[in-house]
Structure formats: C-alpha cells, structure tokens
Amino acid sequence: MAPPKYLTGDPLAIKDFIDRFDVFLFDCDGVLWSGDHLFDGVVETLELLRTKGKKTIFVTNNSSKSRPQYLEKFTKLGIPSNTDEIFGSSYSSAIYISRILKLQPPKNKVFVIGEAGIEKELASEGVPFIGGTDPALRRDITPEDWAGIADSSLLDPEVGIVLTGLDFHINYLKLAHAYQYLRRGAIFLATNTDATFPANHSFFPGAGSISSFPLANMTGKKPLSLGKPSQAMMDAIEGKFQLNRERTCMVGDRLDTDIRFGIEGRLGGTLAVQTGVNKKEDWEAEGAAAVPAFYVDSLSDLRAGSELN
Amino acid sequence: MAPPKYLTGDPLAIKDFIDRFDVFLFDCDGVLWSGDHLFDGVVETLELLRTKGKKTIFVTNNSSKSRPQYLEKFTKLGIPSNTDEIFGSSYSSAIYISRILKLQPPKNKVFVIGEAGIEKELASEGVPFIGGTDPALRRDITPEDWAGIADSSLLDPEVGIVLTGLDFHINYLKLAHAYQYLRRGAIFLATNTDATFPANHSFFPGAGSISSFPLANMTGKKPLSLGKPSQAMMDAIEGKFQLNRERTCMVGDRLDTDIRFGIEGRLGGTLAVQTGVNKKEDWEAEGAAAVPAFYVDSLSDLRAGSELN
Numbered sequence: 001m002a003p004p005k006y007l008t009g010d011p012l013a014i015k016d017f018i019d020r021f022d023v024f025l026f027d028c029d030g031v032l033w034s035g036d037h038l039f040d041g042v043v044e045t046l047e048l049l050r051t052k053g054k055k056t057i058f059v060t061n062n063s064s065k066s067r068p069q070y071l072e073k074f075t076k077l078g079i080p081s082n083t084d085e086i087f088g089s090s091y092s093s094a095i096y097i098s099r100i101l102k103l104q105p106p107k108n109k110v111f112v113i114g115e116a117g118i119e120k121e122l123a124s125e126g127v128p129f130i131g132g133t134d135p136a137l138r139r140d141i142t143p144e145d146w147a148g149i150a151d152s153s154l155l156d157p158e159v160g161i162v163l164t165g166l167d168f169h170i171n172y173l174k175l176a177h178a179y180q181y182l183r184r185g186a187i188f189l190a191t192n193t194d195a196t197f198p199a200n201h202s203f204f205p206g207a208g209s210i211s212s213f214p215l216a217n218m219t220g221k222k223p224l225s226l227g228k229p230s231q232a233m234m235d236a237i238e239g240k241f242q243l244n245r246e247r248t249c250m251v252g253d254r255l256d257t258d259i260r261f262g263i264e265g266r267l268g269g270t271l272a273v274q275t276g277v278n279k280k281e282d283w284e285a286e287g288a289a290a291v292p293a294f295y296v297d298s299l300s301d302l303r304a305g306s307e308l309n
Numbered sequence: 310m311a312p313p314k315y316l317t318g319d320p321l322a323i324k325d326f327i328d329r330f331d332v333f334l335f336d337c338d339g340v341l342w343s344g345d346h347l348f349d350g351v352v353e354t355l356e357l358l359r360t361k362g363k364k365t366i367f368v369t370n371n372s373s374k375s376r377p378q379y380l381e382k383f384t385k386l387g388i389p390s391n392t393d394e395i396f397g398s399s400y401s402s403a404i405y406i407s408r409i410l411k412l413q414p415p416k417n418k419v420f421v422i423g424e425a426g427i428e429k430e431l432a433s434e435g436v437p438f439i440g441g442t443d444p445a446l447r448r449d450i451t452p453e454d455w456a457g458i459a460d461s462s463l464l465d466p467e468v469g470i471v472l473t474g475l476d477f478h479i480n481y482l483k484l485a486h487a488y489q490y491l492r493r494g495a496i497f498l499a500t501n502t503d504a505t506f507p508a509n510h511s512f513f514p515g516a517g518s519i520s521s522f523p524l525a526n527m528t529g530k531k532p533l534s535l536g537k538p539s540q541a542m543m544d545a546i547e548g549k550f551q552l553n554r555e556r557t558c559m560v561g562d563r564l565d566t567d568i569r570f571g572i573e574g575r576l577g578g579t580l581a582v583q584t585g586v587n588k589k590e591d592w593e594a595e596g597a598a599a600v601p602a603f604y605v606d607s608l609s610d611l612r613a614g615s616e617l618n
Contacts, residue, residue: 140477140478141477146344146508146513149509149511149513150509150510150511150513151509151510167481168449168450168481169449169481170479170480170481170484171478171479172476172477172479172514175479175514175518175519176513176514179512179513179514180511183512195526196488196527199455199459200456200458200460201459201460202459202460203488203492203527204455204458204459204485204488205484205485205488205527206527209523209527210481210484210523213522213523213526214518214523215518217504217518218504218505218512218514218518220504
C-alpha cells in the first residue's frame, strides 16, 4: 500500500485529489470545529467544493443532536447547510430500528440512554421509546428501585431494544435499568462507540465509554453500533444518497472511526485532518487503527487547490 | 489437576476439608448474603469453624463501606464479628496509597470516584482526597465545567492519584474530572474491577463497569486494582494477619475474582459456593476464568461435618 500523501501546500496534488471525487463525507467534531469553535477557512473550503459541483455530506457520530438540531449548529457557526446533508448516528439508529429490525408490539419499545437528539429521531420514525431525557430517571437509585428492577416490577415489559448513546445525565439508575433489560434479552444497539470526543480544545468522555462499554462489560455482549466505523451506517448513507463509492472520499480526524469507516466501506479515498484526535504519528505508529490515503494539517488547506481552476 | 471435589452431603469429605486449614478467607456478597438477605445457616457455619479454632477473615471487594460500616452490616444481620476480621477493597486501597505509594505534597491528593467507605478508609490512613461524596460534584455538567476542566482551571493541581470504586452517584461530571486528571498523569487505581455484583437475588452494575472500565476505555490505560483478584490485596492480608498460605482457604462465589484470587495467591485451597454469580457449569465450561479445588451448593453445607467431631 502506498504511504499517505501529504497535500498541505501542494496545489497540484490538491487539485488532483479534489478531481477524483464527486462526494465528500465529512466528520464534524475535530474536522469543521471543536466544541463551539469553528476552524478558520472551513466555510470557504466547503464553498469551494460545492462550487466545483461536489456533494458534501456531514456524517457525525454525535448522537446528542437530531438532524434539525445539528442544522441549528451549522447555521449558528455560519456554515450553509440543510438537514438532507446531515447524517447523524441517532438518525442512523432510528432508521435501523424502524426499517431493518421492524419489531412488532408488544415487544417493540426502545429503552434509551442518551439525549434529546436520539428521541427526536426515533419519534420521526415512529419508534416508541422510554428513558432518554425522562426526568423520572434523572435521580439517585432508591431501595424501591433495587427491589423493583431486580424482580422486574419496575421494568416495562414492552422493551425489546436498549439503545445507548452519549448521555450527559448518565447515572447508576439508568445503567441498572439498561443492564436488566439486556439480561432479559433486549437487543443491544449503540448509536456509536467513541471512547472520547474533542471539545474545548481538549477531550471528554464519549458515548462508548459512558454507556455502551459499561453495559458490554456487565453483560459480556457487544452492541451493534450504528455509527462510524460500523458499515451499517455506510449502507444507510449509500441507500439514501445513491453514491458511487469509488468517487466518494471520507474526511475525518479519527483513525479508528472515520478513516476505518472509509476504508472498510471501500470508498475511493480517505483524507485525515490533524485538527482533532489523531495526528501523523498515530498512523505512522506500529499497529495503527487505520492509515489514510491522504492527509492535510487542516481542512482549509484544500483551498490552495482553487487557484488552479 | 484434579477435578473440583463436591462436598455437599459428604460429612467425611467436609471434615477432611476443614481439617486442612487454619484460616478461611470469605467473600461476603453471594456467599454470606445477597443484598440484605442473609443465607440460612451462615451464622451457625461460621460459629462451627470458630469453635474448631479456625480464623475467619472477611475479604470483600465492596468498596462502598468502610470496615466499621461493614461491621454494622454484620451486626445487623446477626453475624458476630469485629473490624479486625474485615478486609475491604477500600481499606486495601488506603493502605496501598499511604504505605506503598507514599506520595509527597504538593502532588499527593486522591480524586475519588466512590462512596463514603473509601473516604473513611483514606481518612483513617491520613490520605488527603477530593471528590467522593462531595455534593459539589453531584450535579449536571455546565458550560463553565467544560471550559474549566479542559483548561485545568477547575482542576486541583495537587491531585496525583485517581481512585475509582463503586459509586451509586456516578455522573458525567465526575468521569470528566477523573479523565482529565488521568490525562495529566495521575496514577490510576481501582478499589476493584467487578463487572457486576449480586443484590436482591439479581445483579447490578459493579465498580469495574461504572468507573474503572469507562476510564480505562477513555485513556487506554488499565488501573492497578487493589481488590480481588489483585495480589496487592493478598499481600496486604498476609502482612496484616501473618497467615500461612498453605493452611489458608479462599471461599467465594466468583471464579474471576474469588477463586482466581486464591489460586494466584497459592493458597492451600479454594472453595466455590453456588449461591452467587457462578455455578458448576461455569467452571466446567471451556476457558473458565478459574477452577476451584472444592465446591458446595451453599456455605451452610459445611455444617454436615460437625457431627463427626
């Protein structure tokens, strides 16, 4: 395999790179922004690609927002977009549950560990759910809970799926509920299994670390992830956008999610940016999670190709 | 290796078993009781052993209680005991920090994820700590927290150790703090790494699943565990009680903690009881975590040996 090609400061190589693709899939956190900080030149870079007739799709593992909520963030940061360009792991999960699993009553409810984004996407697909942002579960566990969870009297017999995502209100009570549902045979899904995510120029606990990983440790079972690098998400994207994988490039900052996602999806290319989790030394290291085909310092470095139009 | 010997209903074998040992180390949850339910015949069995001059020591991974708090539980359930017989993972952790690590100011504070039991044992050894049951951390994460954790301004520069245990008030804010301390080089310790624990005739999320495992997933580093099966705990027990390992037997319900603890500690014997997590089919399975030397249905089956005195 050829070593990754470095594009920063090389207008000819950048033009050649852009010409090879019709569709660019972008990770968001660590690529376009970090937390609420938009990286310089991102808007102009996206504008450049669109001017050249490229399709831009935003593929995010962040499950805390629905597509409309994500669009709000784009708009607030000044990035022109629309909900049809946005593909989040909570949307991916809702589609998988409603169109692939198609559970029937009376065992078709989802117990959610996560924020409003997951709930909104489930609701948009007509999937019944409990948990999530329900204030009734945002409290300490009580003696009544211990007894009622253990003997099932406090459990909803209609729950057939546990779906875990990023939950800033994670607590013992929610984990105890989810664990019991899984012990009783519920299907185990995760919006994504990211260990951490970048925010405020640092890193914070990710969905995998606070919800799916703990439950996997308790049950000895791994969830099916509907986020990158799971190919369930790639299949959903392909189904929606009818993309030609050969002419599609995945752009991301994480080797173990973004770059692996593109490689395992047999896309025409992968581009690593060094404004997020992983850097050059990571893919050059022994046993790297994945190696990109191209890399830049930051996404806006691609603008250098525009002068050769 | 000889197959495990089944003692239930075999008075001769039981008498022979008891005669081989001077000291019995007992796990508690799943052996003596489940939650607040004392198993039948436990008091009489312990009495029988003590009458025969055996030393009984209670070795528990439950970090939520200090030794005096544990004694309260023994007393409430009607089991005669004293704090000197009780050896918990929070005590084991406090001893390790104060007598082995011996960190010096200004970098010697412990950030605790856990309940009052850990705090009491740390205090009894004179170890400074923050976190734990502090109400200031029992709340949702705020925008100020994101910023102040990321840039360290809300972190205590004197923290040199993160100690994780069972915390019924686990939340995102605590995990975010612990993760940042670990990223900044704090030593990573766990009172224990149990995936689950038995309560109310069922199972609930254990210390490993809710605190140490998530942080290990975020950091890529494993904690040093001061609970079973870590031999750091066995060394501490041996140091305190001056036991002859050859004449000591570990009694427990879990293969991956209790039985493994006894085997790796080269004790004279291990006894599995089937009133907790693991059963006969577990140690007979391919790739069992550990295989006991002896087993009974329940601890009180040992009383059948008394008639042969």
